[in-house]
Amino acid sequence: MKIGFIVPLLDEYDLEKNVDTITKSCAESNVDFDIIFALNSKLSATFTKIRNLYVENTAVKAFMVDRPVDQHKLITLAMEKCEDYDATIIYSGKEEVNADVIKAFITSYAAGNKIVYLKKVYRGFKKVWAGIKSMFYALGIKLLGVYKDINAETDIQLLDNDVVKTINQLPGKNRQLRTLDALLYYSTDTIHLEVDSKEVINPNYVQKDKSYVKNATVAYTSLGLGVVCAILSTIALAVGWRWFYLIHIVLWVMFLVGLSLFVVFNTRKILTFRAGGYIEPSEFVSLKDKIEYYNM
Missing domain, CATH: 1.10.287 (Helix Hairpins)
Incomplete structure (x- = not known):
């Protein structure tokens, strides 16, 4: 079994530490892997560092777009390169890779689940506040009559090969289904992770269009x-x-x-x-035409 990792980066990132975490987690789970770093245009120094650090490591790959884009667009571009893997794990560069999450994803996938979500659980007042917001959000989903959404992380998840291919075939407008519990005909699982209530998300990943x-x-x-x-x-x-x-x-x-x-x-x-913004077909083609690749 071979897993493809997509790591979208919008800011500086501890490459060596996180690559080491992924390597050890996959070794303990007895799976092969590749890592695809998807970089925003401002991270040219990081792109150069990847090429220098992993010049002899074919498992580490990367590409960089020529303009600032959000991580959902980076993920969408990277997913087109993941159709040959048994499964794809998306792990946003907004935080360090958690070895337990990686191993839980792989275990759940091996048990037959096609989509595995990560849902963070907070403690104390933040848990209560998150519950209130989730309640209003669930009510809004019902009023709008749109997708069912379990409100898990949208940028840390596992997708089976069939799911990746299905999403890649969808029009750009509907590729946002990756972020929601809308592909109901696939078996899904949710991994719960208790996190520190003081956790702060990197503001570079909180993009508001x-x-x-x-x-x-x-x-x-x-x-x-x-x-x-x-x-x-x-x-x-x-x-x-x-x-x-x-x-x-x-x-x-x-x-x-x-x-x-x-x-x-x-x-x-x-x-x-x-879900991220809608990717215009012309923008998607333009992005792909001007991507700089490494080891891909």
């Missing part, structure tokens, strides 16, 4: 207006203003509408962030 900002603006504006309506009605009742009951009803209806719009547009905002 125009669609994200637009949805966020509508969401919080709707919530703000709804809350103002509720406050006005509450104050009027408290101080004894003689308003018609119809006015109070309208204000509370507006509050509910504002809350509903907040849930919907906040969910759309999160989906935009989790």
Whole structure:
């Protein structure tokens, strides 16, 4: 069995430490592997370092695009190079590779699961806050009537060869299905990892495009207006203003509408962030034409 690793990089990265972790994890799991580093244009020094460090290691490969792009686009490009592997593990460069996660992925795949997700579990207040956000997100998914989403990591997961080929054949608009629990006809598994509640995600990997900002603006504006309506009605009742009951009803209806719009547009905002932006066919072709490859 041979596993292909995709590691999208948007910032500096400890190459030697993480390559060593992957090497040892695969050796303990008795599988062969290749590592494909997918680099943003600003990491030319890292690209040069990879070529110098691993000049005699054919298992380490890399490519660099000619412009700044998000990691979802890097992953999409790299997946086209992974159709010859039994399975592909995507492991974002936003954090160090966890050996236990790698071995759990491989064990789950060997048990017959075609897609293996990673879901992080927090402790304390952050666990409660994450649960509240997840509840509103799940409600928004139902209101929108879109994909089922287990809210796992979108950039750390295992995909079987059949899944990789299926996604690669989809139009660019639908390749975001990789990030969601939408390919329901495949057997899936979820690995849970308890993490430090103080964990901070590298801001270079928290990219917010125009669609994200637009949805966020509508969401919080709707919530703000709804809350103002509720406050006005509450104050009027408290101080004894003689308003018609119809006015109070309208204000509370507006509050509910504002809350509903907040849930919907906040969910759309999160989906935009989790799934990445739509890749225009012309942009995809242009990216592929100007990629610089190493050992590929």
